[in-house]
Amino acid sequence: MRWSRKDLLDLQSLSPEEITAILDTAREFKAVGGRAIKKVPPLRGRTVVNLFVEPSTRTRISFELAAVRLSADVINFTAEASSLKKGETLKDTAKNLQALRADFIIIRHSAAGAPHFLARVLDAHVVNAGDGAHEHPTQGLLDVFTMREHKGRIAGLKVTILGDILYSRVARSNIWALQKLGAEVTLCGPPTLVPPIFREMGCRVTANLDDAVADADVVNLLRIQHERQRQTMFPSLGEYTSLFGITRDRLKKMKPDVLIMHPGPINRGVEVESDVADGVHSVILEQVTNGLAVRMAALYLINGAHGGTPEEN
Amino acid sequence: MRWSRKDLLDLQSLSPEEITAILDTAREFKAVGGRAIKKVPPLRGRTVVNLFVEPSTRTRISFELAAVRLSADVINFTAEASSLKKGETLKDTAKNLQALRADFIIIRHSAAGAPHFLARVLDAHVVNAGDGAHEHPTQGLLDVFTMREHKGRIAGLKVTILGDILYSRVARSNIWALQKLGAEVTLCGPPTLVPPIFREMGCRVTANLDDAVADADVVNLLRIQHERQRQTMFPSLGEYTSLFGITRDRLKKMKPDVLIMHPGPINRGVEVESDVADGVHSVILEQVTNGLAVRMAALYLINGAHGGTPEEN
Amino acid sequence: MRWSRKDLLDLQSLSPEEITAILDTAREFKAVGGRAIKKVPPLRGRTVVNLFVEPSTRTRISFELAAVRLSADVINFTAEASSLKKGETLKDTAKNLQALRADFIIIRHSAAGAPHFLARVLDAHVVNAGDGAHEHPTQGLLDVFTMREHKGRIAGLKVTILGDILYSRVARSNIWALQKLGAEVTLCGPPTLVPPIFREMGCRVTANLDDAVADADVVNLLRIQHERQRQTMFPSLGEYTSLFGITRDRLKKMKPDVLIMHPGPINRGVEVESDVADGVHSVILEQVTNGLAVRMAALYLINGAHGGTPEEN
Numbered sequence: 001m002r003w004s005r006k007d008l009l010d011l012q013s014l015s016p017e018e019i020t021a022i023l024d025t026a027r028e029f030k031a032v033g034g035r036a037i038k039k040v041p042p043l044r045g046r047t048v049v050n051l052f053v054e055p056s057t058r059t060r061i062s063f064e065l066a067a068v069r070l071s072a073d074v075i076n077f078t079a080e081a082s083s084l085k086k087g088e089t090l091k092d093t094a095k096n097l098q099a100l101r102a103d104f105i106i107i108r109h110s111a112a113g114a115p116h117f118l119a120r121v122l123d124a125h126v127v128n129a130g131d132g133a134h135e136h137p138t139q140g141l142l143d144v145f146t147m148r149e150h151k152g153r154i155a156g157l158k159v160t161i162l163g164d165i166l167y168s169r170v171a172r173s174n175i176w177a178l179q180k181l182g183a184e185v186t187l188c189g190p191p192t193l194v195p196p197i198f199r200e201m202g203c204r205v206t207a208n209l210d211d212a213v214a215d216a217d218v219v220n221l222l223r224i225q226h227e228r229q230r231q232t233m234f235p236s237l238g239e240y241t242s243l244f245g246i247t248r249d250r251l252k253k254m255k256p257d258v259l260i261m262h263p264g265p266i267n268r269g270v271e272v273e274s275d276v277a278d279g280v281h282s283v284i285l286e287q288v289t290n291g292l293a294v295r296m297a298a299l300y301l302i303n304g305a306h307g308g309t310p311e312e313n
Numbered sequence: 314m315r316w317s318r319k320d321l322l323d324l325q326s327l328s329p330e331e332i333t334a335i336l337d338t339a340r341e342f343k344a345v346g347g348r349a350i351k352k353v354p355p356l357r358g359r360t361v362v363n364l365f366v367e368p369s370t371r372t373r374i375s376f377e378l379a380a381v382r383l384s385a386d387v388i389n390f391t392a393e394a395s396s397l398k399k400g401e402t403l404k405d406t407a408k409n410l411q412a413l414r415a416d417f418i419i420i421r422h423s424a425a426g427a428p429h430f431l432a433r434v435l436d437a438h439v440v441n442a443g444d445g446a447h448e449h450p451t452q453g454l455l456d457v458f459t460m461r462e463h464k465g466r467i468a469g470l471k472v473t474i475l476g477d478i479l480y481s482r483v484a485r486s487n488i489w490a491l492q493k494l495g496a497e498v499t500l501c502g503p504p505t506l507v508p509p510i511f512r513e514m515g516c517r518v519t520a521n522l523d524d525a526v527a528d529a530d531v532v533n534l535l536r537i538q539h540e541r542q543r544q545t546m547f548p549s550l551g552e553y554t555s556l557f558g559i560t561r562d563r564l565k566k567m568k569p570d571v572l573i574m575h576p577g578p579i580n581r582g583v584e585v586e587s588d589v590a591d592g593v594h595s596v597i598l599e600q601v602t603n604g605l606a607v608r609m610a611a612l613y614l615i616n617g618a619h620g621g622t623p624e625e626n
Numbered sequence: 627m628r629w630s631r632k633d634l635l636d637l638q639s640l641s642p643e644e645i646t647a648i649l650d651t652a653r654e655f656k657a658v659g660g661r662a663i664k665k666v667p668p669l670r671g672r673t674v675v676n677l678f679v680e681p682s683t684r685t686r687i688s689f690e691l692a693a694v695r696l697s698a699d700v701i702n703f704t705a706e707a708s709s710l711k712k713g714e715t716l717k718d719t720a721k722n723l724q725a726l727r728a729d730f731i732i733i734r735h736s737a738a739g740a741p742h743f744l745a746r747v748l749d750a751h752v753v754n755a756g757d758g759a760h761e762h763p764t765q766g767l768l769d770v771f772t773m774r775e776h777k778g779r780i781a782g783l784k785v786t787i788l789g790d791i792l793y794s795r796v797a798r799s800n801i802w803a804l805q806k807l808g809a810e811v812t813l814c815g816p817p818t819l820v821p822p823i824f825r826e827m828g829c830r831v832t833a834n835l836d837d838a839v840a841d842a843d844v845v846n847l848l849r850i851q852h853e854r855q856r857q858t859m860f861p862s863l864g865e866y867t868s869l870f871g872i873t874r875d876r877l878k879k880m881k882p883d884v885l886i887m888h889p890g891p892i893n894r895g896v897e898v899e900s901d902v903a904d905g906v907h908s909v910i911l912e913q914v915t916n917g918l919a920v921r922m923a924a925l926y927l928i929n930g931a932h933g934g935t936p937e938e939n
Contacts, residue, residue, distance in 0.1 A: 033727040037671030039699075045350030047378065058722065061701055065673065065726055068699045073352075073381045075374055088578035096371065096577065099601035100378055101346040264722065265714035288725035358663030360691065386665075386694045388687055401891035409684065409890065412914035413691055414659040 003301040007119040007126040010135040011176040019177055023145050025297035026290070032069060033292060042300055043072035048104040049097050052129070053079040053090070056108055058264065059129050062288070063106050063138075066295035075102070090114060091121055098124045104299060107131075125302045133167050138298060139263055140173025142291040144181065146283050147218050149290070150259055155182030160212045162187075162244060163222035163271060165194045170222060170263050175201055188212035189244060209244055213254050220261040221246060221271045237270055247273045251281065259283050316614040320432040320439040323448040324489040332490055336458050338610035339603070345382060346605060355613055356385035361417040362410050365442070366392040366403070369421055371577065372442050375601070376419050376451075379608035388415070403427060404434055411437045417612060420444075438615045446480050451611060452576055453486025455604040457494065459596050460531050462603070463572055468495030473525045475500075475557060476535035476584060478507045483535060483576050488514055501525035502557060522557055526567050533574040534559060534584045550583055559585045564594065572596050629927040633745040633752040636761040637802040645803055649771050651923035652916070658695060659918060668926055669698035674730040675723050678755070679705040679716070682734055684890065685755050688914070689732050689764075692921035701728070716740060717747055724750045730925060733757075751928045759793050764924060765889055766799025768917040770807065772909050773844050775916070776885055781808030786838045788813075788870060789848035789897060791820045796848060796889050801827055814838035815870060835870055839880050846887040847872060847897045863896055872898045877907065885909050 001017045048067040067074045106127045107115050112134035119126040130136040165171045165187050178185050186204040187194050206212050260281045268274045314330045361380040380387045419440045420428050425447035432439040443449040478484045478500050491498050499517040500507050511518050519525050573594045581587045627643045674693040693700045732753045733741050738760030745752040756762040791797045791813050804811050812830040813820050824831050832838050886907045894900045
């Protein structure tokens with residue numbers, strides 16, 4: 001297929017073919033990371049702005065390296081010291097960045113929908129690097145990429161997402177991508193964090209961990225987001241761990257080839273025991289490596305589509 | 314003319330020919346921003362340090378992109394985490410940066426004259442990115458560039474600068490450039506912010522807005538600088554807006570081809586109504602685009618002049 | 627000799643030949659800084675991460691420029707906004723950076739031994755940019771490089787290190803390098819800061835300044851590290867200066883060709899009088915220039931050794 005979208009905003013609106021196109025392109029780019037000279041020329045002379053209104057060193061660096069390895073020039077723009085603090089609106093900040101001929105705006109923002117808003121008002125390409133509890137499309141893509149690389153397919157795969165579903169943009173992006181590609185998704189966690197409404201998205205919902213992981217091909221653990229929860233949704237971390245933490249004992253009851261995934265940063269001893277996080281089932285660090293490949297693919301594909309600074313249209 | 318200055322410190326000391334040389338060079342560089350590959354080689358292998366002792370994301374990014382698009386390597390040095398905090402003097406910090414073979418020091422500092430001081434003690438090229446309430450020469454140049462691009466000339470142009478003149482380095486740099494190139498400058502604002510002393514600079518001074526803008530070819534609105542004023546110089550923002558804010562109604566009383574300018578970031582609803590800021594008379598975003606071109610021109614010209622690290626002299 | 631170490635962690639474990647190899651390589655790279663195009667290609671396409679868990683703008687910039695001038699891509703990672711703040715372990719942070727295919731991790735950390743720990747768990751090259759009060763090997767190397775450049779040799783040189791020895795990683799790295807290359811090291815300062823235990827490292831220890839500097843070829847002044855001392859180890863800055871500060875009068879009693887060195891940033895009027903810091907004996911700014919050359923040499927040499935991302939082994 002030929003890619004035609006100017007932006008990468010969410011996975012909900014992508015077709016299975018579009019998702020597959022990114023995954024296939026990412027496979028090509030993954031090889032670049034293994035070379036001594038980790039650089040290819042497609043974005044040479046292009047300007048990429050990392051507009052991180054909500055801070056995230058990890059994701060920012062992954063996007064920065066993805067852009068740099070495509071030979072783009074990268075500007076980091078964090079909200080702390082910016083005009084946004086002086087009362088400028090997000091739209092004005094973004095319009096200013098575009099007036100500097102930014103070709104790509106990679107935005108992380110605490111408000112769901114902020115990237116979609118920018119995509120409408122800007123000619124520049126917009127990439128959503130996480131918007132509130134809405135979506136984190138490149139995380140969803142790297143998770144699916146990693147599953148496909150290990151299992152050879154997504155269709156028919158049984159994937160259990162575990163933990164703080166309610167507040168998780170990672171969960172939402174995973175659910176969209178997995179269902180579009182034909183996986184069966186189970187959500188599991190404390191009922192306060194996994195409300196029954198998710199059944200309407202076509203997922204199985206359960207608070208019974210044993211049930212949720214028994215026949216799973218993949219168990220994707222979400223990070224307990226202390227910083228994003230306004231009220232305590234479960235009694236204590238200790239209780240969470242005793243009910244939902246993945247331990248060696250629990251791992252033994254899973255399929256012998258189950259994949260353990262986590263978007264990071266992991267809370268060792270909370271969502272997952274160290275032995276499991278570092279064990280043979282864990283692909284947590286591969287996810288990081290694949291994230292870079294997926295982000296290179298996304299920038300590469302949308303660069304080829306309609307968009308860019310006005311003069312180029 | 315042949316450019317011979319090592320530094321760009323202010324517009325007061327430049328000749329009309331020198332100002333025109335920068336504007337003409339900027340016109341060439343503006344085209345680079347419209348290309349897919351926004352990069353030209355003149356500063357390849359040169360080191361540019363952004364020494365921002367007073368923070369400004371917007372101006373820092375504009376200079377960073379200007380240097381990067383000339384193929385220079387850029388180091389960002391902000392005061393927050395620096396040796397300046399450990400009690401090192403500005404001179405020692407700058408001498409250290411030069412010892413690292415920085416070719417250009419772009420400095421923003423709250424003390425008027427700081428760039429001139431550095432220019433005297435350093436062999437490196439120094440560019441003033443704003444010093445206290447003194448000058449902001451590249452802002453003055455980009456404003457004049459934008460006016461010339463739209464009006465075809467500066468000589469004879471009637472330009473009104475509106476607002477917080479007393480504390481504004483933008484106003485001072487504008488006044489110097491405009492007068493050198495033959496424009497007629499009117500200053501308008503609350504008498505506390507536009508003292509009669511400015512008449513000695515050859516400007517018309519008035520507190521009557523209708524009077525100030527009636528026959529203006531350009532109205533340049535200054536930002537109300539909450540952060541730089543130590544005492545309240547006018548009763549309230551609301552009163553400022555009602556007396557001096559540019560509304561649609563006020564715009565109707567101006568010339569049909571008046572240009573509305575603002576150095577940004579704008580306070581929507583304070584200095585200017587949103588409809589006016591986004592309307593056909595506004596060239597606010599063009600100013601941002603032109604700022605990059607002017608900064609590329611300044612770096613390019615002083616690079617060709619005497620200066621640089623000692624070994625090269 | 628052929629360099630074979632994957633990492634640069636300390637000077638204690640290096641042989642005299644290894645230290646000399648870095649110094650000789652640095653001499654070649656010093657010339658690059660004097661050129662208009664300050665760039666050579668050996669690290670093109672390599673990724674260098676500045677992992678500064680303890681902040682240091684000065685050292686970070688020196689490493690950043692060293693990497694950039696070798697044509698590497700550099701990512702700055704400071705602890706402030708990072709996952710380390712979210713409870714991630716240093717090992718996990720470093721493993722994640724390696725999963726992004728970082729080839730080099732340059733680490734500054736307040737815990738002695740942190741770089742050695744990373745070097746064991748990572749395939750990436752690790753460079754110690756200062757670990758607690760343990761070592762700061764590139765500072766030791768640049769100091770020795772500067773002495774050798776001026777004196778033609780290190781063997782037989784009398785070097786006095788003055789000040790806060792107890793808390794100084796700079797002193798430790800200097801002592802190791804100087805003794806391995808055959809210099810005679812004298813330590814001098816208030817007894818609380820220069821305990822007799824240092825005699826076991828083979829140094830002369832004295833609290834008598836006149837005695838310590840009378841026949842010194844080099845006097846290396848350490849910075850009084852207010853920020854790293856938990857208790858006041860001497861009565862006052864004024865008393866320290868009157869007993870140990872290097873003044874013009876004290877300089878007159880030293881050898882006529884004595885070198886005055888300081889790792890910076892200097893406290894003018896505390897460790898050293900301004901006239902001395904800026905005088906003909908001072909090589910303080912040359913140290914900064916040489917630091918860049920030494921860091922380029924270190925990155926260049928370990929790049930040629932075993933190591934790097936797994937795929938390349």
